[in-house]
Amino acid sequence: MAGQKELSGAGLRGQVAGKTALSTVGKSGSGLTYRGYDVSELADKCIFEEVAYMLLYGNLPTQSELDAYQTKLKGLRGLPQPLKEVLERIPAEAHPMDVLRTGCSMLGNLETEMSFDEENDQADRMLAAFPSIINYWYRFTHDNVRIETETDDETIGGHFLHLLKGEKPNELHTKVMNVSLILYAEHEFNASTFTARVCASTLSDIHSCITGAIGSLRGHLHGGANEAAMDMIEGFSSPDEAEKEMMAMLARKDKIMGFGHAIYSESDPRNIVIKGWAEKLAADVGDDVLYPVSVRCEEVMWREKKLFCNADFFHASAYHFMGIPTKLFTPIFVCSRLTGWAAHVFEQRANNRIIRPSAEYTGEELRSVPEISAR
Ligand SMILES: CC(=O)SCCNC(=O)CCNC(=O)[C@H](O)C(C)(C)COP(=O)(O)OP(=O)(O)OC[C@H]1O[C@@H](n2cnc3c(N)ncnc32)[C@H](O)[C@@H]1OP(=O)(O)O
Numbered sequence: 228m229a230g231q232k233e234l235s236g237a238g239l240r241g242q243v244a245g246k247t248a249l250s251t252v253g254k255s256g257s258g259l260t261y262r263g264y265d266v267s268e269l270a271d272k273c274i275f276e277e278v279a280y281m282l283l284y285g286n287l288p289t290q291s292e293l294d295a296y297q298t299k300l301k302g303l304r305g306l307p308q309p310l311k312e313v314l315e316r317i318p319a320e321a322h323p324m325d326v327l328r329t330g331c332s333m334l335g336n337l338e339t340e341m342s343f344d345e346e347n348d349q350a351d352r353m354l355a356a357f358p359s360i361i362n363y364w365y366r367f368t369h370d371n372v373r374i375e376t377e378t379d380d381e382t383i384g385g386h387f388l389h390l391l392k393g394e395k396p397n398e399l400h401t402k403v404m405n406v407s408l409i410l411y412a413e414h415e416f417n418a419s420t421f422t423a424r425v426c427a428s429t430l431s432d433i434h435s436c437i438t439g440a441i442g443s444l445r446g447h448l449h450g451g452a453n454e455a456a457m458d459m460i461e462g463f464s465s466p467d468e469a470e471k472e473m474m475a476m477l478a479r480k481d482k483i484m485g486f487g488h489a490i491y492s493e494s495d496p497r498n499i500v501i502k503g504w505a506e507k508l509a510a511d512v513g514d515d516v517l518y519p520v521s522v523r524c525e526e527v528m529w530r531e532k533k534l535f536c537n538a539d540f541f542h543a544s545a546y547h548f549m550g551i552p553t554k555l556f557t558p559i560f561v562c563s564r565l566t567g568w569a570a571h572v573f574e575q576r577a578n579n580r581i582i583r584p585s586a587e588y589t590g591e592e593l594r595s596v597p598e599i600s601a602r
Pocket residue numbers: 447448449450452480481482483484485486487488489490534537538539
């Protein structure tokens with residue numbers, strides 16, 4: 228099991244900031260459980276919609292519940308015209324995470340959550356619409372086409388790739404997308420989820436909570452690490468070059484993206500799963516550089532620093548082998564983590580007290596305001 232670190236110090240590390248029944252990190256099973264189910268077993272046996280349903284509605288769906296849920300989500304993939312118009316005005320050079328942040332916020336203006344009774348329907352709507360939002364903008368600004376976002380793909384993962392590439396994905400790619408979305412779905416009180424909970428604790432609307440969470444996930448120390456890891460590994464032309472460059476980065480004390488974790492001490496249980504799929508995808512595309520480079524980076528970091536790959540590192544090569552542009556990596560994370568964020572918003576609302584910690588003051592002693600001429 229991937230154990231927990233000794234937790235103390237800055238960044239609220241080790242402080243219990245609330246209760247959750249949604250997941251455990253570094254405590255049991257392979258190290259990550261969602262409502263008591265081990266993430267590796269979920270990734271093996273389920274499609275993403277089953278996990279989304281379990282997080283959002285409390286139990287794994289029966290076959291008829293799953294069929295109804297997939298039908299519901301399929302029916303919610305269309306985008307309102309004013310949202311399409313906003314997306315068309317965002318420049319091609321914008322970061323897709325900013326596009327998604329704006330898309331979520333705009334959706335909140337058009338389909339505002341009027342009462343918390345709507346929270347499940349609102350979460351389902353975002354789950355269905357986010358792949359449409361990001362791909363509508365991407366295809367409009369990069370390929371000059373206005374795509375039809377209502378596909379008949381059974382899964383969100385398949386739907387995402389279909390919109391991106393204009394054709395239905397093969398079985399391998401659909402499976403990897405499902406695995407990836409399951410692995411990224413939920414992770415206790417990480418920075419973006421905590422952002423969503425803080426916002427929810429003020430009794431704000433769900434679009435505000437999710438918009439804020441997208442902004443938190445964007446940074447390279449959190450979800451943005453999968454893009455930063457890709458930028459790094461594609462600069463290495465061989466495992467030996469990767470080793471040499473990594474050693475130089477470590478000597479300079481650079482932060483190496485895709486390694487280390489705030490909670491896990493020895494491994495991130497999601498890594499072994501996505502690494503296995505990255506290896507299969509490498510064989511599928513006949514890669515003999517990127518995957519071996521990634522493996523060498525993993526070996527060097529462990530040998531030199533006892534730092535291990537987190538969920539993001541092998542996601543980089545896996546997504547790349549499926550032909551996904553690097554700048555869409557973190558938005559895919561959003562399409563998954565939305566389930567965890569929304570489930571935490573529901574949990575916070577169900578047992579709420581406004582989140583308002585204290586600060587240790589390090590400023591000036593009490594003093595009087597000098598006249599402006601005397602400053
Ligand atoms: C899905 C996710 O969000 S997973 C996280 C994705 N983020 C990344 O991959 C970014 C790179 N990793 C990091 O920056 C960090 O490991 C974090 C943000 C994930 C965790 O941060 P912390 O809990 O503060 O790290 P931690 O306390 O373990 O750091 C211990 C030491 O290892 C170093 N370290 C940790 N991660 C790395 C890294 N990736 N590269 C180089 N050194 C590192 C720290 O600088 C620190 O050194 P110091 O004691 O000399 O200051």
